[in-house]
Amino acid sequence: MQDLIPWGIWIALFVFSYFFGTYKEKVHFANIVEREKALLLLPASSMKCPEDRAVVKTELVMGNVVIAGDFFKQVVAQLASLFGMRISVAEALMDRARREAVLRMKEKAAGADAILNVRVESMKIGERKKITGIEAMACGTAIYYAK
Amino acid sequence: MEITNIETIPGKRITTHFGLVCGSTVRSKNAFKDIGASFKNIFGGELKTYTHLLDESRQEAISRMIEHATSLGANAIVNVRFATSDVAAGAAEIYIYGTAVKVE
Numbered sequence: 001m002q003d004l005i006p007w008g009i010w011i012a013l014f015v016f017s018y019f020f021g022t023y024k025e026k027v028h029f030a031n032i033v034e035r036e037k038a039l040l041l042l043p044a045s046s047m048k049c050p051e052d053r054a055v056v057k058t059e060l061v062m063g064n065v066v067i068a069g070d071f072f073k074q075v076v077a078q079l080a081s082l083f084g085m086r087i088s089v090a091e092a093l094m095d096r097a098r099r100e101a102v103l104r105m106k107e108k109a110a111g112a113d114a115i116l117n118v119r120v121e122s123m124k125i126g127e128r129k130k131i132t133g134i135e136a137m138a139c140g141t142a143i144y145y146a147k
Numbered sequence: 148m149e150i151t152n153i154e155t156i157p158g159k160r161i162t163t164h165f166g167l168v169c170g171s172t173v174r175s176k177n178a179f180k181d182i183g184a185s186f187k188n189i190f191g192g193e194l195k196t197y198t199h200l201l202d203e204s205r206q207e208a209i210s211r212m213i214e215h216a217t218s219l220g221a222n223a224i225v226n227v228r229f230a231t232s233d234v235a236a237g238a239a240e241i242y243i244y245g246t247a248v249k250v251e
Contacts, residue, residue: 007201013189016190017189017190017191020190020191021190021191024191024192025191026189026249048153048154050157054158055157055158056158058149058151058156058157058158059149059150059151060150060209061229062153062205062229064198064201064202064205065193065198066193066194066197066198067191067192067193067194067203068184068187068191068192068193068194068197069188070188070189070191071188071189071190073191076176077187095220108239111158116153117152117153117220119229120151121229123231125194131199132184132185132188132194133184133188133197135197135198135201137201137205137229139152139227139229140152141151141152141153143157
């Protein structure tokens with residue numbers, strides 16, 4: 001009986017983090033889609049050439065975000081790495097982080113006409129094999145054309 | 148000071164190149180704030196303390212780069228790039244570099 005208690009906690013954590021993590025992810029994705037729609041008029045491209053128009057101002061803009069993976073995701077990732085499978089939970093995590101970073105960058109460039117040369121970088125946060133979180137950073141040059 | 152990550156400052160002409168300028172900062176995590184992060188690590192979500200920490204470090208690195216460029220007499224920096232590296236357990240270096248130029 002004594003031995004079962006840690007396992008009980010482990011299973012409870014596993015199940016609870018699955019539901020909680022999935023719920024949070026769903027809410028976050030809905031939020032991202034909504035904000036992406038609102039910022040559709042500000043194109044962020046990876047091109048370097050501005051349009052052939054008079055330029056008023058240029059500015060370096062960036063946005064970053066650190067997103068933590070949950071307990072369920074870590075267990076699934078460890079299990080999947082035994083068999084060399086596709087880790088879809090990690091894909092969702094990276095996608096969330098990158099899109100959020102690009103959105104924050106766009107929000108900082110409010111009033112600009114375009115963002116040129118957007119670069120997205122990501123970095124693992126955590127010591128050695130442990131993954132505390134994923135950092136995504138987007139930066140680009142916001143350009144304001146003469147009206 | 149105008150900073151871009153493309154090769155030119157659109158709408159302006161570059162008159163002088165001063166070469167590479169850089170700024171860097173090494174930051175470590177805060178063990179006390181890490182307690183909160185380890186809870187978040189179970190249930191997922193954004194780690195706001197880390198987001199702020201990294202954002203602040205980048206701003207500091209940029210301001211150091213600007214200082215360097217100003218001391219050379221430049222008024223703009225083009226082709227800025229960001230790099231990060233792990234220097235020790237729990238610490239990261241943020242390195243930002245670009246080309247200092249004079250525009251008119």
